[in-house]
Amino acid sequence: MAPSKPLAAVALLLLLALLMVADAQPASKIDCPSACKARCAKNWKNKMCNRMCNICCGKCNCVPSGTSQATRNECPCYANLKNSKTGKLKCP
Numbered sequence: 001m002a003p004s005k006p007l008a009a010v011a012l013l014l015l016l017a018l019l020m021v022a023d024a025q026p027a028s029k030i031d032c033p034s035a036c037k038a039r040c041a042k043n044w045k046n047k048m049c050n051r052m053c054n055i056c057c058g059k060c061n062c063v064p065s066g067t068s069q070a071t072r073n074e075c076p077c078y079a080n081l082k083n084s085k086t087g088k089l090k091c092p
Contacts, residue, residue, distance in 0.1 A: 032057035056091035
């Protein structure tokens, strides 16, 4: 009889976790074009910056708030995407 109590506790925890996941709302999509326009406005390669930023934003659903390299870590997915051919960072 002793093993049934831990098993019941685990089952209860799994049920609670399942209920929490079911109640969670999916993150809303951000407006990538306007977020990237703001990020790339002062970039000297504005067109290319916007194109790459929109690709990264589409994959990560986030764009760092500032325009400097210091704000890249606000969005780890965005900051860590790399070009598969060169291994360089993909997102401006």
